Amino acid sequence: VIATLLGTVAYRGDNFVIVETGGVGFKVHVPTPLLSRWGTAGRRVSLYTYLHLRENEVSLYGFDTQEALSFFELLLSVSGIGPKVALGILSATNVEALRLAIASGDTDSLSQLPGIGKKTAQRIILDLRGKLEEEELVPAPPLSPVDEDVIAALTSMGYSQSEVREALASLPDEEMPLEERLLLALRHFGGS
Known part of the structure; x- marks a missing residue:
């Protein structure tokens, strides 16, 4: 089963992208907002995938978050x-x-x-x-004022709350200026 896919967008269709990895192109159906954000050919993407099998068809569906x-x-x-x-x-x-x-x-x-x-x-x-x-939802830890500003800035740039929280969770817990924390969060999205 294909659980995740990391590769480069080779082609963008109406409701799918072809993600090339290891010399193989995978046709992945993605939600429209993701298609418009990630549909540029040459962009490196990471997707969580669902493989749908039917007797006449095999389809792959991809999402940016778990x-x-x-x-x-x-x-x-x-x-x-x-x-x-x-x-x-x-x-x-x-x-x-x-x-x-x-x-x-x-x-x-x-x-x-x-x-x-x-x-x-x-x-x-x-x-x-x-x-x-x-669902056992673990309450989110209280956010610092800097993290609240990072969330506001990144959501205004089109990222979802869940994406931004995921990026913040990957950052060190140490205190740092807003600009530095924002830059690190943006690097998380850029994959660098």
């Missing part, structure tokens, strides 16, 4: 939702908004998503609300 991949797999556990619909959902909204809509039972918001009607929205809430409540 959280997005986990939520994609969670959506697939709902009857009537396949990988294309799940990818459409994650293309139309982010994980945080989706989690909030499910937790609050907001069928109206969910039924606005592509491929989701009222009944499917109700099924998503029924099937996933309990699973989301069962």
